[in-house]
Amino acid sequence: MYFFGVASVPVFNSFNKREMVAFGKKLKERQIQEWQGYYINYKLMKKKVRQYAQQIEVGTQDRRHVLKDFSRMLDNQIEKIVLFLLEQQGLLSSRIAKLNELQQPDISEIFQFTDYYVKTRANHPYSQLQQVFKHVGLGAVVGAISRNLHELQEHQGSYLSIFDHPALPFQDPVVDSMKAAVDRLSHSTNFLNFLAQHALIMQEELPTSEEPVDDQRYHFMSLLLNLANTFLYMVNTYIIVPTADDYSMSLGAAATVCGIVIGSMAVAQVFSSVYFSAWSNKSYFKPLVFSSIVLFIGNAMYALAYDFNSLSILLIGRLFCGLGSARAVNRRYISDCVPLKLRMKASAGFVSASALGMAFGPALGGLLQTNFKLYKLTFNQETLPGWVMSLAWLIYLVWLWISFREPYRDTEKSNTAQESTAEPVENDALERGKQPLLLKSEDKQETEDGDGEFDGSDEALKESRGPATSIGSAYRLLTPSVKVQLLIYFMLKYAMEVLLSESSVVTTYYFGWSTSSVAIFLACLGITVLPVNIVVGSYISNMFEDRQILLASEIMVCIGILLSFHVVTYTVPQYVCSGLIMFVSAEVLEGVNLSLLSRVMSSRLSRGTYNGGLLSTEAGTLARVVADGTITLAGYLGEMLRIEAENHRFDALWP
Template sequence: MVGFGKQLRTLKNPKWEPYYINYKMMKQTLKSYLQNQGVNEEEKAIIRRQFTKLLDWQIEKIVLFLLEQQGHLAARLTALGEQREIVMNSRDSSQISACVDYYQAVGRDLLKLLEFVELNAMGIEKILKKFDKRAAYKLTDYYVASRSNHPYSQLQQVFRHVGIGAMIGAISRSLGELKDETKSLYDEPAGFHVEDPIIHSIKAAQSRLTNSTSFVKFMAKAVQFDKEDELPRAADDVVGEQYHLISLLLNLGNTFLYMVNTYIIVPSADKYAYSLGAAPTLCGVIIGSMAVAQLGSSIYFSAWSNKSYFRPLIFSSIVLFVGNVLYALAYDLDSIAILLVGRLFCGLGSARAVNRRYISDWVPIKNRLQASAGFVSASALGMAVGPALAGLFEINKRVLGVTLNANTLPGWVMAAAWLVYLVILWMGFKEPINDDTGNNGPPTFASTANWHPQNHAITQALLEEGTDSNSISHEDPVIDDDEDSEKSKAPASSLIEAYKLLTMPVKVQLFIYFMLKYAMEILLSESSVVTAYYFNWSTQAVALFLALLGLTVLPVNFLVGSYISNMFEDRQILFTAEVLTCLGTAVCFVGPIPYTAAQYISGALIMFVSAEVLEGVNLSLLSKVMSARLARGTYNNGLLSTEAGTLARVVADGTITLAGYLGTGFLVNTTLIPTLLFGILSLIATFYSYNFLF
C-alpha cells in the first residue's frame, strides 16, 4: 500500500519542492506530540496550539507561493492579451496559431498550479484527519471553523482557489475568440466550454479541487452509505463479480412500492376511519401506525442485512402483503382494530435499511452514485404515484363477498402489487456471496495482503492512507505505528453507544431532520381532513394535490444539486430552507380573514418544497459530520437518520389525532404551532452550530 507521503513525493513538481506541505515533518511532529500528550485540558490545549501554529505556517507558505505563481501567470496573460488584439487585427493565420500555442502553454502551467493546490489541500485534510484519529480529542472542527471564516483566512485560498477561476476564464475566452472570432464566451450558454484539450484538462482539475456537487452526487447523499475516504471497501473486483443489475432493480423496486404503500392511503384515510365509526382525525393514527412499527423494524432489518439481503426482502414482501390484505378486509369486518393491525404489519415490512445496505455493500464504486440517486428517485416517484393511484379508485362494487371502493382498493391494489413483486423477487434476485468466506453477507474490509487500489489517480491518495499502516516506504523512515485501536474503529454495538458518538453538529442535523419530517407529515397526513372541511375537496382532488406536491421532488433536487449547491455553501442553503419552511408554515395558519384554497396551496407548496430542499442539504451535511464509526454496522448513520425521521412521523400523526379532539376547525392551527416551534428551534440550533457545518 502506498501511503499519502509517498504519493506526495511521486506526484509533486520537483521545482516547487520547498513550497509543498511538509507532510513527513508534520507526521513526525504529530507522533512526538502524541507520545507526550497528557490527560488534562491544559496539556491538550498546549498541543493543539503548537500543532495548529505549525499547520498555519505550512498553509501560509503554500498560499504565498500560490499567490506569487498566480501573479506570474496573470502578468503573462496581460502581455498575451495585448498581443492577441494585434494578432486578431492582422488576421495572419500563422500568428494566430502561435498565439493559441502561447495561451495553451499558460494553460499547462495553470494546470500544474491546480495540481499543486489539489495535492496540498489533500495533505492539509489528511494531516487533520490523522490528528483526529490518533489524539484523544478532535482538532478538525475547531481548526476549520476558526480559520475558514476569518477575514484574513489563508485556508480559503487553498480550498476556494480564489483568483484561479478568473485566469481560467481569460484563457477560455481568448482561445475561443482566436479560434472563432465571431463567437464570444459570454454569449454562449452557462455550461459552454471552449473545445480545447488544455481547457478540458483544466476544467477537470478544477472540478476535482472544488468537489462540486452534481445532481447525482447530491441525490446520493440521502442513502448515507459508507464514507469511502475513511472505510474503503475491500476488493472492489469481488463486488464487481457479484454485482447483479436485476437484483439492484428489484431492490429499488422494493423502495418504490413501499413509498407508494405509505402514501396511497393518505387521500382516503379520513373517510375510511369515518366509515368505521371513528372520527376523521383518526387518520393520523392510521397513517402513523405504519411509522410506529417502522421504528422497530428498521433495527432488525439493519441487523439482518449484515448477513443477507434476499431473505429480509422476501420477509418484507410477505408481511406487506398480509398487512394490506388486513387493511382492505377491515371495511367488510367493520373493525378499526384490524385496520390498524394491517398498517402496523405494513410498518413491520419496511426494508429501507436493507435497500440502503445493498447499495453500499454490493454495488461497485463506479456505479454506486447512480444507484443511490436511483434510490432517492424511486422514493420520490413512489411519493407521487401513491396519491395519484388513490385518485383513480372511484368504483363501489362487491366481488366474491369483498367490497371494492375508494377505502379498500388501496389495500387490495398494494396486496396484489406485493404478491407480484414477491414472485419476481423469488425468481430474479441473486443473493451475493463473498468468495473469501463462502457465506452470504457484505464483503469484509481490506487487509494489507489483498488490497490493491489503483495508484495512478491523485484522488486515491486520501482513500489509501490509513488503510495499510504497516507498509513502509524506503524513502520515508517514519513508521506509522500509531494506528487506531480495534475498539476505536469498531462500529457502534447499540443505539446508546451510537448516541454517545454523536457530536453537537450531528445532533443539530438530526434534530433538523426530525423537524422537516414532522412538518412534511403534518402537511400530508392532515391534508384530506383540512381540504374537505374548508374547501369541500373530493378524494380525487386531494389525490391530485398530493401527487403534484410529490412530483416537485425531482425537479427541486435537480435545481439544488446542479446549480444552487454550486453557488452557495450547504450551510447557507440549509439556513435559508429552514427560514422558508417556517414561512410556509406561517402562511398555512388560519387567521381572522376567510381561509382560501389559494392561501393553503401556496403555504403548503412553500413548506413542502423548502422541506425537500432542506432534506437533501441536511443529509449532505450529516454525511460530512458523522463519525466514521457510524458508517457501518447495524447502528449506522443511515439507521439513525431513518429513526429520527420515523419518530418525527409518529409524533406528527399523534399530534393530528390529539388535535382532532378539539374539533376540525382547530386542527390546522393546533398542529402548525408545534411545527413552527420546531422550525424556530432548528434555526436557533443552526445559528449556534453554523461555524461547524462544512
C-alpha cells in the same frame, strides 16, 4: 508543521498541562501516517519533561544538566526532520527535472488528473476548492494552470516571460477544457453526489477506473429489486393519504383518526428498521422475502377491514405494513454489494425511487375511484389501495424469488477489507466525540501522558475504527453538530408529515375537495422533489454556502407554516401557496442537511448494523409518528371543544 512544533518546545513552561494536551492532540490529528517516524516525538519529550521536574524537585538533577540533556534530545529530533526534508526536496527536484525533459506534456493525462482532483475536492468540508466553485477565483485558477503549462513549452526560453507572448498554440484548448470540466462537475457530478448523499451511504474510499467488479457480490437485477422494493414501499406509505379520512369515518371513527391510521405504519417501522438492519448482516434475500409476505398480509388486512367493519383490523394491517419496511436492507445492499464506482449512482437511484414512490402513491390512490363487490368483498376507493398493493407485493415476491441472487459472503475477507479501508488515525478525535469537561484523577494522568489518547496498539486501533455495536455506542459517536443536524431532520420531517397527512382532512373541511383533487395536489408536491434537488445540487449549492442555504430554507419553512394558519378567511390559494412553500423549502433543507450530515458523520457509522442511515431513518420515522399523533390529538381536542361549545349554547337556550 514541523517548525511550528519545534518553536513551541522552548516555551513549554508557559503552557499549562491541559493546554499542552490539547496542543499535542492537534498536532497528532494533522500528522501523515506515512511520515510517522519523521515527526518530533512529543510523547517522549513530555515524559522527559515530567521526569526532569521530578528529578529537580527531589534534588537529583540540577537545571544546567536538564537543559543540556533536553537540548541534545531536541537537536536529534530536529536533525531527523531536516534530513527527511532534504530527502523529500531531492525527490521533488528529480520529478521536476523529469518534467522539464518532456518536449510536450500529454494533455489527456493532465485533464484526467484534473477531473480526479476536482471531483475529490469539490465536496470535502475542508477543501478550499469549494470556494472556487462558488465562482470566486475561477479565473485565477485557470490562469495559473495556463501559465504553468506554458512553462513546459519547448520554446519557453525564447521570451522573457509568458506575458510577452501570451497567445501560445494550446492555451485555448487548456482553458476551454478546464471550464468544461468545471461545468461538468457543477451540473452533473455535483448533482449526483448531492442526491446520493440523501441516502447517507458514505463513501469510505475513492473509486478508481481500474477497480474490478466483484461478480460474486454485485448483481444488477438484485440491485434493481432493492430499488423496486424502495419504490413500492413509498407508494404503499402514501397511497392511502387521500382516502384515509373517509375510511376512518366509514368505520365509525372521526376523520382525524387518519393520523393514527397513517402513523401506525411509522410506529412499526421504528422497530423493523433495527431488526432488518441486523438481519442484513447475514442475508439479503430472506429479509426481502419476509418483507414482501408481511406487506402482502398487511395490505390485505387493510382492505378487509371495511367488510369486517373493524378499525382494529385496519390498524393492525397498517402495523404489519410498517413491520415489513426493508429500507435498511435496501440501503445496506447498496453499501455492501455495489462496487464503489457505481455506488454513487445506486445511492442516487435509491433516493429517486423514494421520491417517485412518494409522488406516485397519492396519484394512484386518487385514480382508484371504482365501486363494486366481488362475492362478499368490497372494492371501492377506501379498500382498493389495500388490494392493489397486495397484488403488487405478490408480483414482486414472485419476481424476487426468480431473479434475486444472494451475494457471496466471505466474513474474513470482508473484515480485512473494512480494516484496510478504515480511515486513518487523524479522524479518531472527531469520531470519539467531545471529551468530558472534567476528567477523573486516574484518567487525567493517563491523558497527560498521552497513553490513552494516542495508544497505537492493534486492539485500540480496531476498537476505534470498528462499527458501532449498539444504538448507545452509535449515539456516543455523534458529535454535537451531528445531533443538531439530526434534530433539524426530525423537525423538517415532522412539518412535512403534518402537511401531507392532514391535507385530506383540511381540504375537505374548508374547500370540499374530492379525493381526486387531494391526490392531484399531493402528487404535484411529490413531483417537485427531484427538480428541487437538481436546482439545489447543480446551482444553488455552488452559489451560496451551506449554512446560508440552511438558514434561508429554515426561514422559508417558518413562513410557509405561518401562512397556513386560518386567521380571518381561509382560501384555496392561501393553502396551496403555504403548502408549496413549506414542502419545497423543507426539501431544500433536507437536501443540504443530509449532504452536510454525510460528510461530518463518523466513518464508523458507514458500516455495521447501527449505521448512519439507520439513525437518520429512526429520526425521520419518529418525526412521522409524532406528527401523525399530533393530528389525531388536535382533532380530538377540537372535537371536545366543539362539544363543549354546543353544550354551552344548549344551556344558554334552555336555562
